[in-house]
Amino acid sequence: MSDLVSRVRPMAGLPVLIIGDLMVDRYIRGSVNRISPEAPVPVVDVHHEEFMPGGAGNVASNIAALGGKPRLVSLVGEDPDGDRLLGTLRDRGVDVSSVVADPNRPTILKTRVLAGHQQVVRFDRENRSPFPKGLVDRLLENIHEKLKDARAVVISDYGKGMVNRRLLRTVLGWAHRQGKPVTVDPKIEHFLSYRGVDCITPNLKEATEGVRALPPQTDAEVDQLGQRILRRLRCRSVLITRSERGMSLYREGQPPLHIPSQAQEVFDVTGAGDTVIAALSLALAAKIPLADAARISNAAAGVVVGKLGTATVSPSELMTALRKRP
Numbered sequence: 001m002s003d004l005v006s007r008v009r010p011m012a013g014l015p016v017l018i019i020g021d022l023m024v025d026r027y028i029r030g031s032v033n034r035i036s037p038e039a040p041v042p043v044v045d046v047h048h049e050e051f052m053p054g055g056a057g058n059v060a061s062n063i064a065a066l067g068g069k070p071r072l073v074s075l076v077g078e079d080p081d082g083d084r085l086l087g088t089l090r091d092r093g094v095d096v097s098s099v100v101a102d103p104n105r106p107t108i109l110k111t112r113v114l115a116g117h118q119q120v121v122r123f124d125r126e127n128r129s130p131f132p133k134g135l136v137d138r139l140l141e142n143i144h145e146k147l148k149d150a151r152a153v154v155i156s157d158y159g160k161g162m163v164n165r166r167l168l169r170t171v172l173g174w175a176h177r178q179g180k181p182v183t184v185d186p187k188i189e190h191f192l193s194y195r196g197v198d199c200i201t202p203n204l205k206e207a208t209e210g211v212r213a214l215p216p217q218t219d220a221e222v223d224q225l226g227q228r229i230l231r232r233l234r235c236r237s238v239l240i241t242r243s244e245r246g247m248s249l250y251r252e253g254q255p256p257l258h259i260p261s262q263a264q265e266v267f268d269v270t271g272a273g274d275t276v277i278a279a280l281s282l283a284l285a286a287k288i289p290l291a292d293a294a295r296i297s298n299a300a301a302g303v304v305v306g307k308l309g310t311a312t313v314s315p316s317e318l319m320t321a322l323r324k325r326p
Contacts, residue, residue, distance in 0.1 A: 004295060004322045007288050008315050012067035014285040017146050019171065020056035020156030020163060020185075022074035022099065023108035023126075024085050027052065032115040044115050051081075053089055054110060055274075056156035058312075059185070062278030063154075064093040065312035066300070068285070071095045071146045073139060075102055075131075075162060082107040098142035102135065108160055131161050140170055147174055151285035152181050154277055155197070159187040172196055181284045185277045186210060192232065199237040199290070200229070201277050207240050219258070226250035239294055241276055241301070249294045257291055259298045275304045275313060296322070 030044040053061050060070035072094055076082030078101045085107060086096045109125040131139075139162075147153065153175045157163040168190075175182045181198040191210030194200055207225055208215050211232055216222045222240065229238045230250055238250040246261040279300035283293035299321040303313040313321075 004292060005319045007292060008319050011282045011286045013069060014151045015069040015071055015149050016063050016152050016281055016285050017150035018056050018060045018070055018072045018154045018156060019143060020074060021158035021160035022056045022076055023054040023110055024081050025052040025054035026109060026111040028113045030115060042120060044113055044120060051084060053085060055158045057089055058274040059154055059156045059278045060094045061092050062275050062312045063282050065314055066282055067315050068282045073098045073142045073146055075100050077106040078103040079107055081109055098146050100138055126160055128161055136167060143171060150180060152281045154281045155184040157187040157190055159189060165193050168193055183277055183281045185273055195233050197235045199239055200235055201239045203241045222248055223256050237290055247294060247298050259295055272301050272305050276301050
């Protein structure tokens with residue numbers, strides 16, 4: 001265990017490139033004591049409102065919180081939400097100099113209304129139409145520039161238009177020619193476009209639906225699913241997150257590695273997948289072996305699910321969690 005703890009410090013200061021959908025997570029928190037007389041719906045008395053970076057912004061925030069140097073390439077609108085989002089990310093230590101502001105696409109906003117710990121409703125504002133060629137060209141120029149000093153690349157795909165087949169093929173080609181690992185937090189509808197990545201990190205539902213498999217009922221069937229994804233995507237590894245069952249890592253020619261969950265209490269799983277890929281990718285940037293990188297990311301996820309909302313984990317919290325591993 002001391003070996004894993006000692007691996008955390010070398011992760012500090014390493015540049016990681018994050019490419020993907022950037023959004024604002026807005027939380028409206030309150031309490032419910034009555035039903036509306038206008039319709040059979042709860043009335044939320046608002047106590048607190050907060051705005052947090054979501055999507056690729058949460059991945060970048062997690063890398064920064066762990067001591068890395070995230071470089072973000074993404075898109076926001078020319079609007080107050082975009083300005084506030086970029087300001088928050090700068091304050092967290094994220095390089096947002098290559099984020100493009102587009103007047104034709106509003107900043108993606110996800111608003112969640114919560115009564116206590118219960119989410120009452122969520123409503124989204126977004127434009128999911130395909131990105132025009134000129135916009136993709138501009139984003140690729142920014143990626144090419146930021147890739148030069150990056151130690152690893154994260155593709156954070158939330159299916160909002162940023163990640164497309166052309167961008168994926170181009171980025172994979174550039175990164176692999178430079179010997180830099182590429183990890184992907186996938187979207188089901190793009191699943192077969194991630195061929196050749198170094199590691200893909202689906203949850204069990206994404207893994208199952210991504211290759212149109214039947215939901216696995218046993219550990220053996222999960223193992224079959226992991227091997228199937230390896231073959232279909234011709235990728236180097238697959239890390240399936242399994243909620244309270246932890247994670248399962250699959251690599252060509254090696255036995256499965258099952259890592260039990262470390263979460264003591266689960267308050268909120270929002271953004272846990274962002275923490276997994278952030279910690280995993282930063283560990284790979286430090287040239288930590290994949291199995292240990294997966295264990296580190298599992299410990300990081302166990303910390304954030306014990307917090308409310310879109311959360312991050314610090315190096316000291318991560319090292320404490322690693323010392324507690326069974």
